[in-house]
Amino acid sequence: MKLLITGAAGFIGSNFSFFWRKAHPEDSLVLLDALTYAGNRHTIAPLLGKNVRFVQIDIADRDAVQALFAEENFDAVVNFAAESHVDRSITHPDVFLRSNVLGTQVLMDACRAYGGVRFHQVSTDEVYGDLPLDRPDLFFTEDTHLHTSSPYSASKAAADLLALAYFRTYGLPVTISRCSNNYGPYQFPEKLIPLMILKALEDKPLPVYGQGRNVRDWLHVEDHCRAIALVLLRGTPGEVYNVGGHNERDNLTVVKTILAQLGKPESLIAYVADRAGHDLRYAIDPAKMHAQLGWLPVTRFEDGIRQTVQWYVENRAWWQKILDGTYRQ
Numbered sequence: 001m002k003l004l005i006t007g008a009a010g011f012i013g014s015n016f017s018f019f020w021r022k023a024h025p026e027d028s029l030v031l032l033d034a035l036t037y038a039g040n041r042h043t044i045a046p047l048l049g050k051n052v053r054f055v056q057i058d059i060a061d062r063d064a065v066q067a068l069f070a071e072e073n074f075d076a077v078v079n080f081a082a083e084s085h086v087d088r089s090i091t092h093p094d095v096f097l098r099s100n101v102l103g104t105q106v107l108m109d110a111c112r113a114y115g116g117v118r119f120h121q122v123s124t125d126e127v128y129g130d131l132p133l134d135r136p137d138l139f140f141t142e143d144t145h146l147h148t149s150s151p152y153s154a155s156k157a158a159a160d161l162l163a164l165a166y167f168r169t170y171g172l173p174v175t176i177s178r179c180s181n182n183y184g185p186y187q188f189p190e191k192l193i194p195l196m197i198l199k200a201l202e203d204k205p206l207p208v209y210g211q212g213r214n215v216r217d218w219l220h221v222e223d224h225c226r227a228i229a230l231v232l233l234r235g236t237p238g239e240v241y242n243v244g245g246h247n248e249r250d251n252l253t254v255v256k257t258i259l260a261q262l263g264k265p266e267s268l269i270a271y272v273a274d275r276a277g278h279d280l281r282y283a284i285d286p287a288k289m290h291a292q293l294g295w296l297p298v299t300r301f302e303d304g305i306r307q308t309v310q311w312y313v314e315n316r317a318w319w320q321k322i323l324d325g326t327y328r329q
């Protein structure tokens with residue numbers, strides 16, 4: 001099969017590219033990325049070669065996307081390309097709408113124009129808004145109504161609705177997965193876990209929003225990649241699949257776990273003014289993924305976080321290039 005992976009130089013897209021290459025070495029891959037600040041071509045460089053090529057294209061650039069589809073004969077597209085950082089969406093919502101909504105539309109139009117190419121949209125649990133901290137019995141199911149809090153989540157929800165509309169209106173074979181917070185190697189150090197690891201390694205203050213009580217449902221990126229692969233190969237077009245690990249931790253607990261592993265004092269924690277509109281709790285009910293596709297996460301948080309901290313300790317060369325800006329060369 002010939003697969004187009006967009007956002008392949010980002011965190012989850014690169015992990016998925018490595019994952020797919022290993023699982024399906026016979027497949028041809030086109031790794032697409034606009035190389036925004038979040039894209040890092042060094043990450044995927046080891047993958048390039050026979051049957052795997054990289055193209056620097058903006059998914060919202062209709063001409064460039066159409067030209068790529070005319071040149072290649074894709075069997076499927078997995079769309080990871082997006083602006084992904086909530087804080088940035090609060091200061092610059094426009095770029096989120098362009099990449100996350102229009103970009104998704106441009107890709108789906110190309111899929112339609114070239115024979116109804118199978119399209120998978122990688123989405124987020126943030127489209128459901130948040131849950132109260134004092135109701136641990138509540139979870140997001142695929143039927144929970146969309147109730148977004150940030151320009152980021154609103155742009156992802158818009159793309160999801162557009163994808164479902166392309167299924168219903170044009171019959172485009174679309175699936176959507178909505179996943180909880182990911183962690184693992186190659187995550188850009190603006191996100192909570194790598195940010196805290198790097199600050200701790202450098203004995204700098206660890207900025208924690210509010211009281212650090214916000215709860216996230218953490219999933220190792222490899223478990224997410226396996227889920228996406230299952231949905232792509234065996235999912236039903238027109239369907240949404242929630243992906244999460246029942247691994248809820250509040251931010252302060254996660255930060256303290258990292259400090260303990262690195263042998264750093266909790267006095268490094270610096271509480272800062274809370275994020276505007278900060279969601280309290282996300283919690284996914286992944287029962288459909290389990291019942292219909294047999295998916296279950298395999299990495300326990302305790303193991304995954306230990307491996308991830310160790311990965312950043314051992315891969316200083318990767319993140320040092322980000323801190324000093326040379327990763328963009």
Ligand SMILES: NC(=O)c1ccc[n+]([C@@H]2O[C@H](COP(=O)([O-])OP(=O)(O)OC[C@H]3O[C@@H](n4cnc5c(N)ncnc54)[C@H](O)[C@@H]3O)[C@@H](O)[C@H]2O)c1
Pocket residue numbers: 006007008009010011012013032033034035036037038039040057058059060079080081082083084085098099103122123124125156178179180181182183187188
């Ligand atoms: N990180 C998480 O915890 C998480 C959880 C659930 C869902 N998601 C979703 O997964 C996807 C990937 O997230 P991530 O954490 O890897 O993000 P990321 O920011 O690390 O990577 C995004 C990649 O997309 C590229 N990109 C951005 N705009 C583009 C455009 N217009 N054209 C082409 N490429 C573009 C960037 O250069 C970058 O390489 C996103 O759609 C995100 O909404 C992420």
